[in-house]
Amino acid sequence: MMESSLWITVFVTAILFCIIFLVYSKGKSKLSRSIPSPKNSCQLPLGTLGWPFVGETIEFISCAYSDRPESFMDCRRLRYGKVFKSHIFGTPTIVSTDAEVSRVVLQSDAKAFVPFYPTSLTELMGKSSILQINGSLQRKIHGLIGSFFKSPHLKHQITKDMQNYVQQTMDKWRDDHPIYIQDETKNIAFQVLVKALISLNPGEEMELLKKQFQEFILGLMSLPVKVPGSQLYRSLQAKKRMVKIVHKIIESKRNSGMSSKVPKDVVDVLLKDDSELLTDDLIADNMIDMMIPGEDSVPVLMTLAIKYLSDCPAALHRLTEENMKLKRQKAQKGEPLIWSDYLSLPFTQNVITETLRMGNIIIGVMRKAMKDIEIKGYLIPKGWCFFAYFRSVHLDENHYDWPYQFNPWRWKH
The missing domain is CATH 3.30.43.20 (Uridine Diphospho-n-acetylenolpyruvylglucosamine Reductase; domain 2)
Structure with a gap:
């Protein structure tokens, strides 16, 4: 019985290998032609x-x-x-x-050449993603979101939220416990970005969204295999659960009649446009896609900056000196820190640029010939x-x- 099973295994393996070889050879032949x-x-x-x-x-x-x-x-x-x-x-x-x-x-x-994205990425983003739509709809979404992100209201909100979340996080630190910088920065950046997108505050729902998003983002760089058990499949299931959360927020905003109010987040901006093309599904999908920097690129960049500065005491001293000088000036005037204050710090900007160069959070761009x-x-x-x-x-x-x-x-x- 065991001998028969062994021969069956060998036989099936041999056939499978031949099929793979023939398909691969045919594929290579097609590529060559x-x-x-x-x-x-x-x-x-x-x-x-x-x-x-x-x-x-x-x-x-x-x-x-x-x-x-x-x-x-x-x-x-x-x-x-x-x-x-x-x-x-x-x-x-x-x-x-x-x-x-x-x-x-x-x-x-x-x-x-036209923009190109890996299959795993396009599967996760979906057909309504701003990466895949084009024409007037893409220009409309780009324009609406771009204008909001440049608005003084959002810059003020993000600056204030960032200071509050950083202070709340540091208040929890203890001398006898290790601090994992990337986890801390990821938590702060994700909360700030999610609040700017859908006005969701820290709490149980935020933690649920964060947990699902961590599963979702693992599929961005994965094999394009969509079968139960694969990373791409698990990431797609996580996105479905996140879409339900965002849909509930969108429905609540519609029912509250927010169209007459000043937009507080990106969802408000898109709903206020009142275009039939801006469906709830499109808005929900794109809100999730836009959360990626808060979970991935921004926390990595912030962590690398701390690492690089720790290895370069001279740069850390210069950066600290520049920022403390600004803090003293604002304290003397009784003014809070604002967005433009950070742009006025030349060495701080140089640290950011050098971190971007060495960190390479965007490793490259793909095009199709x-x-x-x-x-x-x-x-x-x-x-x-x-x-x-x-x-x-x-x-x-x-x-x-x-x-x-x-x-x-x-x-x-």
Whole structure:
């Protein structure tokens, strides 16, 4: 019986392997046929498409979550050059760590390249996401939200909320307990952003939303496999639960007749427009998508700033001195800190810029080639993805002296 089971296992495995090999070979053949034979020196960059179906996605993701996220790119850049081919997130991809090549692509019009997002990202965002809609509706949403985020009312609210949440958080700290900076900054940033989006205050509902959002965001960089048990599936289920929370808030706002009031958050702004295109589903989906910086990029940036400053006492001293001087001036005048105060601190702005350079919270941008394109002798085939990887450029010694050294003074004008 065991021998029969063993042979069945071997037989099934062999058939499965053959099927995978045939499908993969057919896929590679199709890819090869889609690449024209150039009459000139223009050629597909060196590189590898990796394993069947998954390509090099698993290795890319594992490196992204390591202490050296640039290792995936650095290894291939040294092996193949600054521009190379790969296969990530289910798509054959040309990866560029060359600033000149990336600049040409990003400045191209829609006839050559259009925005592209990994399958896992588009699945999570949905068809009504501001990333996927276009035309007049996209311009309307961009305009409404952009104007609100620039409004004096919101700047005042965020400045006040940030100070309150930071103070409340620090009041809970104890000398005999370790402080996990990223967890603390994540908690503060998420609460500030969620309040600006949907006016939800700290409490049980906020904690529920935060818990679901932590599951949701794990799917942004995952294999595009939507089956029960997969990360993408779990993230989609978490989003459904979050949508219910936001829908309840939207319904409450509609019933309260807020259209005659001054908008307090982004939902108020979109509801006040009274457009039939701005459905409750569209508003709810986009509110969740816009929470991402509060859970991911902003907390990471704040944590890195503290880490870099801890490793550079001179910068920490200068930053403290500049901020304490402002605090004394405001105290003497009996005035509260306001948004514009922070913009008036030159060294603080340099610290932020240097943290952005080294932290690279936005690692790159993807585009899809609409036709065969040649740049600097490299062929980017029609239908392929182009990945402009910023991190390698920001840490390139050809662009910055001592690129791995935290040096805010490099931005001094």
